Amino acid sequence: MKIAVIGLGSVGRGVLETLAGKNIGLSVTGIADSKSGYIDPSGIDIKKVLMQKKKTGRCGDAGVTAMDVVREADYDILVEVSPTNATDGEPALSYMKTAIKRKKHVVTSNKGPIALAYKELKALAKKKGVALRHEATVAGAVPVFHTVEQGLAGNDIRAVFGVLNGTCNYILTRMAEEGLTYEQALLEAREMGYAEADPTYDVKGIDAAIKLVILANTIWGNGVTLDDVDRTGIDRLTPEAIRLAEEGDCTIRLIAEADKSSGLLRVSPRIIRKNHPLVVEGSLNAISIETDLAKEITLIGKGAGSIETASAIIGDLLFIAERYGRRP
Numbered sequence: 001m002k003i004a005v006i007g008l009g010s011v012g013r014g015v016l017e018t019l020a021g022k023n024i025g026l027s028v029t030g031i032a033d034s035k036s037g038y039i040d041p042s043g044i045d046i047k048k049v050l051m052q053k054k055k056t057g058r059c060g061d062a063g064v065t066a067m068d069v070v071r072e073a074d075y076d077i078l079v080e081v082s083p084t085n086a087t088d089g090e091p092a093l094s095y096m097k098t099a100i101k102r103k104k105h106v107v108t109s110n111k112g113p114i115a116l117a118y119k120e121l122k123a124l125a126k127k128k129g130v131a132l133r134h135e136a137t138v139a140g141a142v143p144v145f146h147t148v149e150q151g152l153a154g155n156d157i158r159a160v161f162g163v164l165n166g167t168c169n170y171i172l173t174r175m176a177e178e179g180l181t182y183e184q185a186l187l188e189a190r191e192m193g194y195a196e197a198d199p200t201y202d203v204k205g206i207d208a209a210i211k212l213v214i215l216a217n218t219i220w221g222n223g224v225t226l227d228d229v230d231r232t233g234i235d236r237l238t239p240e241a242i243r244l245a246e247e248g249d250c251t252i253r254l255i256a257e258a259d260k261s262s263g264l265l266r267v268s269p270r271i272i273r274k275n276h277p278l279v280v281e282g283s284l285n286a287i288s289i290e291t292d293l294a295k296e297i298t299l300i301g302k303g304a305g306s307i308e309t310a311s312a313i314i315g316d317l318l319f320i321a322e323r324y325g326r327r328p
């Protein structure tokens, strides 16, 4: 199958490097970043483009936009990996809708459009007979949606609990390990490259809440929004609170939880037993799924990273290639 890749940052590069290094059977016919685009129906030389991007900051011609690639390139699957816009999902939302209207499958790591418009995109994809896959939007490399949809097929998913934000988890781990204040641990997280210059989305629990909305809507199709999430961040936690928890052989983690029967959607710092499966260290993510048949399943893994996130994208691409064959 042929793919077009929109966004050539950490994730886009990871996808292309993986395709260049492994014989996966997918060719790239379109590619775009914020400043340029490139279309070649006979297949793009990935290594050459990556080298050009590194040297010039552009992957293609300045006269070709990302929307030109989405509209005009000859591809089967659009890989949408441009930055997240949690306010209106744009311009990624328009890229996705345009591709689906052209009867192209969409694979994305972009949380904005999926959190804001999943129902609409899914309905459009169904109407056009194509797939919309977004494994990489929640917990990076961790294959939570594949697990729920394939591995746990036939189970009633009753609740989901997750440690979904690596930055918060890193800060909480360091506060517990070294007795650091929140401010000291945040500074360290910034120096390590885990926290953004503006960490608001992470430390106030907004990023975890967005992922919780995606989980709930994907698993139960209940059309919830960010406003439905009861949310408390970690930015007011004191070293004393952590020390008290540690004295009781517990610790504190930012837990995102969704419960099917009560409709509860909450992100908050929770005191949790140290030997609980959700107590993962550093920037790891973890998700526990409670079901009627399998009971509890916990998945742990890297929530971010170029190649790690590419793993989830490649999984979605190969799922589509297997399910839909050469052409939609």
Ligand SMILES: NC(=O)c1ccc[n+]([C@@H]2O[C@H](COP(=O)([O-])OP(=O)(O)OC[C@H]3O[C@@H](n4cnc5c(N)ncnc54)[C@H](OP(=O)(O)O)[C@@H]3O)[C@@H](O)[C@H]2O)c1
Binding pocket: 006, 007, 008, 009, 010, 011, 012, 032, 033, 034, 035, 057, 066, 081, 082, 083, 084, 091, 109, 110, 111, 136, 137, 140, 303, 304, 305, 306, 309
């Ligand atoms: N990084 C991770 O570990 C991770 C994990 C899970 C999910 N995600 C999500 O995956 C997406 C990509 O993340 P990333 O870390 O790869 O981001 P990134 O490093 O910031 O790269 C973003 C890429 O998108 C391009 N871009 C910016 N505006 C664009 C536009 N209007 N149209 C087309 N392309 C545009 C940028 O172009 P230039 O190169 O010209 O600047 C850049 O190539 C985000 O939505 C992010 O939230 C990331």
